[in-house]
Amino acid sequence: MLLIALFTVYRGNVVFDRVVTVMFINVLLSVGLQIFMGNSGLGSFGQYAFVTIGAYASIWFSLTPQQKALALPDMPKDWWLYGQHQPFLVATLFAAALAAVCGGLIGVALVRLRGAPFTIATFALLIVVNRVALQWVELTRGSRTVLGIPKFTDLATAFTWAAIVVVIAFAFKESTVGLKLRASREDEAAAASIGVNAALTRWIAWTLSAGAAGLGGALWAHFIQQYSPHNFYLRETFLIVAMLIIGGAGSVTGAVVGAVLVALGQEQLRQLENWINAERMSSGLGTLIPFEVRGFADIVLALAIILVLIRWPTGITRGREITFDSFRRLWPGKAVRSRGEIDPVREPS
Amino acid sequence: MDAINDGIQYLISSLSLGGLYALMALGLVIVYGILRLVNFAYGELVMIGGYGLLLFGDSPLPWIMVALLSVIVAVIAGVLMERIAFRPVRDSSPTTMLITSFALSTLLQSVALLTVSPRPRAPRLPSIFVESFTIGGLQIKIVDLIGIIIGVLALVALTVFLRRTVIGLALRAAADDFTMTRLLGVPANRVIAAAFAISGLMAGIVALFWIGRTGQTYPTVGLQPVLIAFIASVVGGMESLRGAVLGGYVLGFLTMGLQTWLPQGVNNYRDAVMFGIVIVVLLLRPQGLIRPAYSREVR
Numbered sequence: 001m002l003l004i005a006l007f008t009v010y011r012g013n014v015v016f017d018r019v020v021t022v023m024f025i026n027v028l029l030s031v032g033l034q035i036f037m038g039n040s041g042l043g044s045f046g047q048y049a050f051v052t053i054g055a056y057a058s059i060w061f062s063l064t065p066q067q068k069a070l071a072l073p074d075m076p077k078d079w080w081l082y083g084q085h086q087p088f089l090v091a092t093l094f095a096a097a098l099a100a101v102c103g104g105l106i107g108v109a110l111v112r113l114r115g116a117p118f119t120i121a122t123f124a125l126l127i128v129v130n131r132v133a134l135q136w137v138e139l140t141r142g143s144r145t146v147l148g149i150p151k152f153t154d155l156a157t158a159f160t161w162a163a164i165v166v167v168i169a170f171a172f173k174e175s176t177v178g179l180k181l182r183a184s185r186e187d188e189a190a191a192a193s194i195g196v197n198a199a200l201t202r203w204i205a206w207t208l209s210a211g212a213a214g215l216g217g218a219l220w221a222h223f224i225q226q227y228s229p230h231n232f233y234l235r236e237t238f239l240i241v242a243m244l245i246i247g248g249a250g251s252v253t254g255a256v257v258g259a260v261l262v263a264l265g266q267e268q269l270r271q272l273e274n275w276i277n278a279e280r281m282s283s284g285l286g287t288l289i290p291f292e293v294r295g296f297a298d299i300v301l302a303l304a305i306i307l308v309l310i311r312w313p314t315g316i317t318r319g320r321e322i323t324f325d326s327f328r329r330l331w332p333g334k335a336v337r338s339r340g341e342i343d344p345v346r347e348p349s
Numbered sequence: 350m351d352a353i354n355d356g357i358q359y360l361i362s363s364l365s366l367g368g369l370y371a372l373m374a375l376g377l378v379i380v381y382g383i384l385r386l387v388n389f390a391y392g393e394l395v396m397i398g399g400y401g402l403l404l405f406g407d408s409p410l411p412w413i414m415v416a417l418l419s420v421i422v423a424v425i426a427g428v429l430m431e432r433i434a435f436r437p438v439r440d441s442s443p444t445t446m447l448i449t450s451f452a453l454s455t456l457l458q459s460v461a462l463l464t465v466s467p468r469p470r471a472p473r474l475p476s477i478f479v480e481s482f483t484i485g486g487l488q489i490k491i492v493d494l495i496g497i498i499i500g501v502l503a504l505v506a507l508t509v510f511l512r513r514t515v516i517g518l519a520l521r522a523a524a525d526d527f528t529m530t531r532l533l534g535v536p537a538n539r540v541i542a543a544a545f546a547i548s549g550l551m552a553g554i555v556a557l558f559w560i561g562r563t564g565q566t567y568p569t570v571g572l573q574p575v576l577i578a579f580i581a582s583v584v585g586g587m588e589s590l591r592g593a594v595l596g597g598y599v600l601g602f603l604t605m606g607l608q609t610w611l612p613q614g615v616n617n618y619r620d621a622v623m624f625g626i627v628i629v630v631l632l633l634r635p636q637g638l639i640r641p642a643y644s645r646e647v648r
Binding site (some may be wrong): 041042043106109110112113118119120121123124125127128130132135234235241242245296299301302303305306309310338 | 387434448449455461587
């Protein structure tokens with residue numbers, strides 16, 4: 001949490017402003033994923049399904065009818081939804097709520113699965129939502145981009161919501177439910193023997209996670225002022241998962257750190273890629289790299305994930321959290337107990 | 350009669366598609382059974398096979414050779430994949446391995462994007478892929494028939510391999526209880542490499558037919574096969590090879606059925622409906638249609 005605060009001080013120029021805002025939204029999404037993945041030990045690829053739901057929901061509710069006529073020209077004008085026009089805050093909350101409700105409904109079916117089938121099912125969910133979004137032209141303008149969304153998200157908004165989600169994530173993790181979930185993550189049979197209902201705890205985490213994702217979606221749509229299902233699909237899912245894994249799925253700090261690292265790293269890599277391409281044209285680098293460099297960031301990122309998983313399977317933070325305790329440790333002379341964390345990505349016993 | 354014609358048509362295309370799907374699922378489950386690894390990069394094996402087709406197709410070799418070579422390339426890729434990417438994480442949790450495979454998949458796609466081209470390229474394909482012949486009012490695509498035959502052949506060959514050869518036995522034992530198998534002296538590395546080789550083989554064959562159907566290859570061509578493989582194996586039961594095959598055929602029949610009989614307006618939602626049905630199946634039978642020998646209590 002404190003990390004985020006430090007970063008807000010950094011806002012200097014406008015370009016950086018934008019990067020940091022995106023980063024905060026990514027932090028939000030990453031932490032949202034952590035609520036579920038970190039505590040349950042199950043991999044989920046469905047996050048962006050809820051991002052999409054949330055984004056569209058927020059669009060439906062925040063656009064005035066005039067704006068809707070331009071942005072969503074296929075929406076029937078006599079729908080109740082058409083006339084809806086709420087302040088951004090309400091629209092955002094509603095988006096999160098809708099995403100959470102959808103998550104809850106689907107979650108009832110999903111929590112009965114575990115391990116690989118579960119992850120595949122979340123993958124299927126992502127695809128289903130993507131397909132539906134691509135087809136349901138009245139609501140989403142199909143595969144075309146919805147343009148002209150008013151910009152409601154700025155640095156402050158992104159930061160605030162990210163901070164709120166971080167707090168919620170912490171609260172959940174340390175709560176009774178979170179503890180139960182983590183117990184079932186470690187050893188499901190043992191947890192069941194003391195009365196932990198793994199499916200229920202998973203469901204709660206899943207729904208919360210879906211809500212957070214929806215929230216992120218709403219923020220995002222109103223930041224870049226456009227939305228299309230194409231842009232919120234596999235590649236972005238990969239990014240979020242990367243953020244979480246590199247940072248460490250077991251801790252909220254990990255999610256934050258991961259998001260920050262990946263966001264900044266991506267920026268750097270993108271600039272590097274541009275530089276390489278430019279240099280290629282002008283200097284002799286062209287003979288060394290005879291093709292246009294594209295997707296460079298992805299490659300590095302994928303390699304990074306693989307490396308991290310080989311060396312530090314629990315991520316860079318190894319599941320530890322930055323709490324007030326850890327700052328006290330910096331003060332000499334004070335003996336402070338710090339809470340150790342259990343590896344969220346299960347090691348076979 | 351029209352209804353019978355339609356019925357036979359449906360049967361043939363479903364069998365063909367189902368066989369293809371079954372092969373896809375098999376390639377995935379063979380690795381999963383032993384390692385509990387869901388190999389996202391399996392799709393990229395198909396992609397590699399496809400690009401092999403492209404590469405070798407440019408040479409003057411007869412197409413059979415081209416096909417054979419690209420399958421071999423896929424097999425080699427599979428074994429390499431295991432050696433380089435998966436062996437270091439072999440002892441980690443399933444989730445770790447899964448994410449590794451996801452990262453590997455993205456990596457391979459990006460490399461292909463970078464080095465070859467993001468645009469779809471059409472490899473040289475023999476004309477039998479588009480020809481069809483008519484029997485008594487039925488139009489049957491030759492590739493469908495070949496698909497059915499090859500599908501059945503592959504399944505039979507695999508079954509024989511697993512039942513009659515030493516490695517096959519080792520694979521089955523490993524899928525049952527890997528630790529015990531190793532304790533009995535079976536070399537783990539060889540078994541796992543064999544599994545990945547078979548996976549690559551399946552991917553190679555799938556690549557032939559999949560790209561033969563669509564006519565193009567591109568970096569993300571592996572996405573749909575791997576997705577189908579996932580769904581088929583989850584529906585059929587990931588713990589058993591028979592489940593994978595069953596799941597493949599079920600999915601094939603389902604896809605064809607939806608395509609033929611869904612009303613026009615809803616047709617675009619076909620994928621969504623299909624996955625919806627899958628989720629329902631999972632709700633009722635989380636272990637898949639064919640239960641493994643020992644099923645853990647799912648509460």
